[in-house]
Structures are given as C-alpha cells and as structure tokens.
Amino acid sequence: MKRHFDVLVIGAGSAGSVIASRLSEDLSCQVGLIEAGTMPVDPDIADPLKWTMLQGRDYDWAYRTVPQPFTANRVHEWPRGKIVGGSSCLHAMAYVRGHPDDFEPWEHAGGDRWSYQGLLPGFIRSEAFAAFDAPTRGSSGPLDVYLPxxxxxxxxxxxxxxxxxxGVPTLTDHNSGxxxxxxxxxxxIRDGKRLSLADAYLSPQVMARPNLTLLTxxxxxxxxxxxxxxTGVIVVCEGETRTVSADRIVLCAGAVSTPLILMRSGIGHPDTLKQAGIRCLADRTQVGRNLQDHLLALGNVYAAKKPVPPSRLQHSESLMYLHSDDPTRSTGSPDIALACVVxxxxxxxxxxPPYGSAFTILCGVTHPTSRGRITPSGPGRNDVPVIxxxxxxxxxDRSVFRAALKMARAVGHHAALDEWRDAEVLPGTSVQSDDELDTFIARAASTHHHPAGTCRMGRDADAVVDPDxxxxxxxxxxxxxxxxxxxxPSGPINAAVVAIAETWAALPIAR
Ligand SMILES: Cc1cc2nc3c(=O)[nH]c(=O)nc-3n(C[C@H](O)[C@H](O)[C@H](O)COP(=O)(O)OP(=O)(O)OC[C@H]3O[C@@H](n4cnc5c(N)ncnc54)[C@H](O)[C@@H]3O)c2cc1C
Known part of the structure; x- marks a missing residue:
C-alpha cells in the first residue's frame, strides 16, 4: 500500500468524490482518497423509492442529536453516509442550486468566486441536464439532473x-435562478436509479487512473x-493503526466529521478540547460552531378520498418555495419551503394513516437563524459526538415555522386538492391557535438532513478556513x-456542496 501522496482527500462523499476525480485528471499528481466506509453493495441504494429505508443500515454513521428543548426535548436521528459516495448514497436525490441571493453572505465572507455568478461555472461543469437547453445549465457534466x-x-x-x-409562480424547475x-x-437519477456522487465522478474509467488510490x-x-x-493522518483499518502522509490534505469528511477530526487533532476551542480530554495545539474557537440545518414538520397529513397511487419517483416529488407574507411575490430569496409527499x-x-390512504405537505424555514455546535465527548473516534x-x-425560526404551517394548510385545503383530500389528519383542524401550532411543530419538526457551516469560510480572523x-x-x-x-442556502444543499468542490478544484492552489 502507498503511504505517501501528493494530495490526500479524506472522505469519499459528495465533495470528496468530486475533488479526487478532478485532481487526479493531472496524471502527474498522486491522489489518495481515504474513506471510512466500503464500496456500496446494497442494491436498495440504487432504488429511489427505498431512500427512507436505508437509514440505520451498517453504512450509516447514525448520529443523534442531544435532546432539543424547543422540539419537545426530542432526540433527532442524523443519518450520514459511511460509504463510497457518502451521504449522496442515502439522500433523497433532490437537486436544488438555491436562490442567487442565498450566496450573497458567501460572497461577503469569501469574495466573488463564492457568489452565485462565481459558482455558476462549477454548477454547469457538474451537471448533465437534458430537459432543455439554456446557457446557464450544464449538459455534459458527470452528474445527471433529471427533470421528471x-x-x-x-x-x-x-x-x-x-x-x-x-398565485405562487409556476416554474419549469428550481434551477433557473x-x-x-x-x-x-x-x-x-439516471435510468431510473439513484446516481450518487461516486457513481457520477468515480466511474470505472476514473478509478482506473494509475495515480488515484482509494483506501476504503x-x-x-x-x-x-x-x-x-x-504531514499526514493517523488512520485505523481493521483494528490496525497506520500513518498515511501527504504534501497536501483536503478534508471532505462532511459537516459532522470534518470538525471532529480537527478537534481530535487538537485544533479547536481550548475549553471544548479540554473538556474532551484533548490537548489544544491550535486555538481555533469556531471549529464545530455555526452549525445550521433545515427542519421540516412531518407533517401536515391529509387522509385521501381515494387510493393514492404509489410514487414512481422518490415520494417527495415537489418542493414549493415562497414568501410567507405574500405567496404571489416572485422576487428575493424565499423564507419558507413546502414539499408534497405522496x-x-x-x-x-x-x-x-396507512400507506396508500394519505398524502402529506411538509413545511419548514429556509433561512433559520438558530446556530448550534458539534463537540467531541472524548479524544477518540469512537467517542460519541455531542451534536x-x-x-x-x-x-x-418559531414564528416563520408557524407561518409555513399555515401556508401548508392553505395549499392542502385548496379546492385544487378537493379531488384527493378527505380530511386533515395532522395536526387536525382543532389545532388553530399559535400556541397549539407551536406545540405541534415542536413534536413534528424533523431534520431535512442538511447540516452545514461547522468550519465556516471567511476573511475574518475567527473563520475556520479562508476564502481559498x-x-x-x-x-x-x-x-x-x-x-x-x-x-x-434555501434548499437542499448537495448541489451547492458539489459546486463548492468544482469551484475549489479549478483554483490554481488546488493543482
Ligand atoms: C437522508 C438524507 C437525505 C438527504 N436529502 C438530500 C436531498 O434530497 N438533496 C440534497 O441536496 N441534499 C440532501 N441531503 C444532504 C446531502 O446528502 C449532504 O449535504 C451532502 O452529501 C454532504 O456532502 P459532504 O461531502 O459534505 O459529506 P458526505 O457526503 O457526508 O461525505 C463525507 C464522507 O466522509 C467520510 N468520513 C467521515 N469521517 C471520516 C473519517 N474519520 N475517516 C474517513 N472517512 C470519513 C464519510 O464516510 C463520507 O463518505 C440528504 C442527506 C441525507 C443523510
């Protein structure tokens, strides 16, 4: 086994697959790609309808939050892929770039290249979109974007x-800006099957490159x-501890694991490290802070008048982004999201109610202002993180969520759904006052699976990473x-993660 690389990429998930693929295009660069999980073998991963059933299987890190006071003290399950392809092997496959205004804080933090316009070449390079031609869409990238x-x-x-x-604007799709x-x-999805980022970027041709080594x-x-x-990393493989060295290291272990690896290495907030029994080698107070995630209320459920035909896609077939104060307004980044689940x-x-007899409208807040943190509970990789x-x-967040639930109900009770709706089951029409809505939201809010922000980019001294x-x-x-x-950003974040990776891989410092 090679023990030294020019570049070592840690984590073969969404970003890591892109980075390893792009950097190994230069055949003179020896690229190592380290992944805690294995190659996917479970045939259910490819079946879009089975995505909710994959959680808790042996390729899920299966994290859990600590009890959350504002969600009825519930503990939230946080699935994350531990597999080649990472969380893109578990995700719901929705591809949403985000609203251009979502990237203004990114531009503020890191300059033009992280604005929507700056990221656009990265989005385009990644995409294989065939529904129609448009100069702002990619048609020949590795990642199929299928518009059903x-x-x-x-x-x-x-x-x-x-x-x-x-009066909500009708869009052809969500990615025009x-x-x-x-x-x-x-x-x-490609040919009816999930396309993980590893499927897209680590094709057999890419994996055959003599300068790319994948260590699962x-x-x-x-x-x-x-x-x-x-100088390198300490890895554990089959119970054995090894050192792998490299000239450069690119951490792509995701929003939970990357800050944990840094903190286990002694890079973090001195107090946090001390509490976990880790010697502080570099005082970086923001590592693991600034944690953000979207929540969705599961859900505003309606019993159906007639059998609901099973989804032919991945159950959650349509997101609706809108302004809670005016559903007809088309400009600006939306503050709420709805989703229709079949x-x-x-x-x-x-x-x-049982499957086949109901449909659901999910709702949530696109720009939450609550900020959390991830900390290690101890010095080792097996110490369960405090999320x-x-x-x-x-x-x-609470008041916008309430507005989102009201909007979900307005859609769900609309005459256009009369053919399908029998009666609202959850929260149930007796739930009306703001207090009652809040109580329901606290019981129903569940992760939309988008943790982000724990090593935030910025030009300020406290930022974990600089604009490069x-x-x-x-x-x-x-x-x-x-x-x-x-x-x-407003929507699911995988497309943005891919655009970050494509953008970074094209920078001179990456080569
Ligand atoms: C159930 C679910 C549904 C989702 N639905 C959607 C959706 O529909 N649309 C969307 O846009 N987004 C969705 N997401 C979110 C999206 O999948 C993630 O935001 C994205 O994959 C994150 O990419 P990443 O590269 O940051 O991390 P990951 O893709 O999680 O990659 C991290 C990789 O690093 C590896 N790793 C971690 N720690 C170590 C270590 N110590 N040593 C070696 N390797 C390590 C992991 O095993 C993993 O392979 C969903 C996520 C989940 C879990």
Missing part, C-alpha cells in the same frame, strides 16, 4: 395547481501536526465540504 414529467404523481399535480391558483415558485423536483475501510483518527504543517409522513410519536443544533431556539478554503494557520490543509458553508 410523466412520472409525476397526480396528487403532486393537484398540489402544484393549488399553489398556482394561490428563479427559486420562488413550484415545480416537480429535479433529481440525481480506513477511518481517520486525527491529523499529524508538525508545527504549522500537517404518502403519509409523520414524525415519531405521531399517528398517521446540539439548537433547533428552533430563535423566535424568528485553506485551514487558517496551516498552509497545506484545506476543507472542502458542507462544513465551509457560511450561511445555509
């Missing part, structure tokens, strides 16, 4: 019609520091994954 038509459920068609009748509105979801089953314990240089979808502890997202801690995504204070280490996101 005939397969879209008739229930979803009626929900889109309800939005349209309420006009995010506010309603349309079927674009999906990372290798879990990074920590980085090896030599002053201001990091099935009953209820949080744990809430009773929902505290501070869900719904701010009045902003270089770990502040360390010349040869970079972070390129969901953790560098300064402020979460």
């Amino acid at each position: 038509d005939a397969e879209v459920s008739p229930v979803v068609r009626a929900y889109i019609a309800a939005g349209t009748a309420m 006009e995010l506010v509105g309603t349309s079927p979801n674009s999906l990372n 089953g290798h879990e990074v314990e920590h980085l090896v520091l030599d002053g201001h240089k990091i 099935a009953p979808s209820a949080a744990e502890g809430l009773d929902a 505290d997202p501070h869900y719904l801690e701010t009045e902003h 995504l270089r770990l502040n204070g360390f010349d040869n280490v970079f972070v390129v994954d969901a953790s560098v996101i300064p402020t979460i």
